[in-house]
Amino acid sequence: MSLLSLHNVTIRFGGLTAVDTLNLEVQQGEILALIGPNGAGKSTVFNLITSIYQPTEGKISFDDKPLGGIPTHKIADMGITRTFQTIRLFSELSVLDNVKIGGHCRGKAGLFHALTRLPSMKREEVELEEKSIKALEFLDLASKRDEMAKNLSYGEQRRLEIARALVSKPKILLLDEPAAGMNPQEKVVLMEMIRRIRDTGITIFLVEHDMKLVMNISERIAVLDYGKKIAEGNPLEVRSNKAVIEAYLGSGQFKSRRIRR
Numbered sequence: 001m002s003l004l005s006l007h008n009v010t011i012r013f014g015g016l017t018a019v020d021t022l023n024l025e026v027q028q029g030e031i032l033a034l035i036g037p038n039g040a041g042k043s044t045v046f047n048l049i050t051s052i053y054q055p056t057e058g059k060i061s062f063d064d065k066p067l068g069g070i071p072t073h074k075i076a077d078m079g080i081t082r083t084f085q086t087i088r089l090f091s092e093l094s095v096l097d098n099v100k101i102g103g104h105c106r107g108k109a110g111l112f113h114a115l116t117r118l119p120s121m122k123r124e125e126v127e128l129e130e131k132s133i134k135a136l137e138f139l140d141l142a143s144k145r146d147e148m149a150k151n152l153s154y155g156e157q158r159r160l161e162i163a164r165a166l167v168s169k170p171k172i173l174l175l176d177e178p179a180a181g182m183n184p185q186e187k188v189v190l191m192e193m194i195r196r197i198r199d200t201g202i203t204i205f206l207v208e209h210d211m212k213l214v215m216n217i218s219e220r221i222a223v224l225d226y227g228k229k230i231a232e233g234n235p236l237e238v239r240s241n242k243a244v245i246e247a248y249l250g251s252g253q254f255k256s257r258r259i260r261r
């Protein structure tokens with residue numbers, strides 16, 4: 001069953017067509033990766049899904065509801081959350097508070113009331129704390145809950161961002177280059193975490209440059225080049241696709257991106 005669907009989606013920035021008549025279905029419960037050379041339009045696709053941009057043409061629907069016109073701050077309420085290419089944490093706050101902020105974005109109380117701790121908001125606050133601790137346990141970070149975010153290792157900080165995204169109980173998690181900057185051991189842990197999250201029923205849609213990780217965990221892969229989808233299939237099909245190899249060769253990224261045949 002299709003959870004997220006992009007139908008003929010195009011976005012132009014002046015004369016540049018960043019995403020060009022893209023048709024893509026993300027199936028409920030799958031791990032789908034979107035890959036492509038630098039500037040292919042991958043992050044723009046995430047920005048379209050989260051309503052940061054509106055398509056110039058085409059439509060996007062989620063759970064059979066059109067996303068057109070829904071403001072970004074309401075997207076999480078529909079069950080879509082994302083992480084970003086660069087780490088976006090409150091470095092001077094504790095690990096636990098960083099996760100709770102993810103829940104405040106959706107809570108009725110709102111961040112201001114939660115921080116001022118009005119008595120009427122206490123129950124919601126307690127529930128949020130319990131959910132946040134569970135999310136931290138899930139990402140193997142519970143023992144670090146009172147540490148300041150800035151004291152975590154790089155890999156832990158990236159996992160903390162995922163914990164924060166999970167606390168709002170998404171149906172789909174959009175991960176934008178989750179492995180960027182991680183060392184090989186951190187990547188192995190990350191892969192295990194992504195699989196674990198999917199096994200709870202959350203659909204995973206990821207943009208990633210690390211081909212080893214992509215080929216290892218994705219069930220399906222879609223490939224963008226200059227905004228157009230040039231291939232889609234399982235890892236075996238995609239890694240041997242001529243158009244994909246040419247796109248990476250043409251961009252000079254073949255070696256660094258390590259698509260191995």
Ligand SMILES: Nc1ncnc2c1ncn2[C@@H]1O[C@H](COP(=O)(O)OP(=O)(O)OP(=O)(O)O)[C@@H](O)[C@H]1O
Binds near residue numbers: 038
């Ligand atoms: N707000 C914007 N205004 C103008 N051009 C933009 C804007 N956002 C993206 N672009 C352009 O759209 C194209 C696609 O960018 P995008 O960031 O989606 O690529 P990407 O595949 O995510 O690249 P990378 O792998 O380097 O992150 C690029 O040429 C980029 O410069």
